[in-house]
Amino acid sequence: MFSKFLNLDQEKQDRIINAAIKEFAQKGYDNASTNEIVKEAGISKGLLFHYFGNKKQMFLFLFDYCCELIAEQFYQRIDLTEKDFFTRIRQAILIKMELLTTYPELFKFIEEAYLEDSSEVRVEIEKKVKELSNINFGKIYEGIDFSKFRDDMDIKKILKIITWTFEKLSEEELLKAKLSPTHQIDYEKIILEAEEYFEILMKTFYK
Template sequence: MSEPDVLTLCQKQDAFGRLPKERREAIAQASIETFGRNDYKGASTDDIARAAGISKGLLFFYCKSKRQLYLHTLEYLYDKAIEIVADDDFWEIDDFFELMIYAAQRKMAMMRRFPWALSFCIRAFYPEHRDIKDNVSNWTWRQTDVVFKRFFANVDWGKFRDGVDARHVFDMLIWLTDGWVHQRRATHGVVDVDVLMREFLTWCDMLRAWAYKPECLGEARGGPRTVAGAHGGTDGEETSS
């Protein structure tokens, strides 16, 4: 059986999915901050309801459980990322590495729009609580297949050297990012998106030099290859709990 175009964690047409956009976004943004500040167990649904401007009873009418609320929040952020990243300019890029860089830069913009999104996403990528661990881990890793099939349709694969698997290169960039974040978490360091972006640009240049045919290693095309708008504070995550 082939993979679906979209993988879902929860029913889109349940009570939460039928909410007016403003109410749904208020709950989702309150959840992003609360689950970003705290691990799953320590996140308070009282705090989420209060920040969203609703009662706890109404919150649990829309989302039957804390687990369901968390899954809805994760899908909300994923949908927002797609909305921000896959704009008109995205679909005009046919170079694999420039597409990866453009997507990374757009994700940085999203992290600035939702200050606790980075912390939430890191916690989601390394789930620990039994209520969400298996479900979220399986969804996250299967999502890479869906993303590769769905968003790289316009890439010119002819730039890759014979014998180089573009999907393997895609996975290598994910593994490098994962390893960098894991190291920061292991040493209780700060995950700063500007530092990560500079590292990501280096990894792209290294892999491009290895993966592309010599005649395709000219000037990089696409968007600006700089890390703009460096900030501190909420753009990094203190990884100690």
């Protein structure tokens, strides 16, 4: 669908992507202006729609693009040979913080997409988020030494409880961000709170 855009030289692709990410991240889907995007990118509006079809398809393309770039960088950094479950999860959180510093605009766009209320894209984004969560949780669990967990409990249920705990923690922080004027997420606070849950969950589920 986006072959015309992907055939452009990298510099032009980057200009369009950066302009669109900036506009959507600052204003949200409904209020974002394609006029501002083409002005910032230095192209015509006709060309923008030639590449993406419409505003909705451009937004969904950008969401996939940002998530794929962050995932690629994440998996280049994480040590999947680390077999301890909680050590690996701690590592994942620290890498996310590092990437947040490196790609602040991309994370801002992804966060705004997660918080997006527009009926035009909400269902598609929720579907994509669910698919990404399932894929990433599957990868994060690969190669874990499950022998460290208690033998008197179902390991699948343990992992579900741990997953639900951190999903709920994320949901609460996203809701707080959604209700705040700036939509800012306090990642340092999340790390500290996650560490408290790590201690409780390790004492509960490890031998």
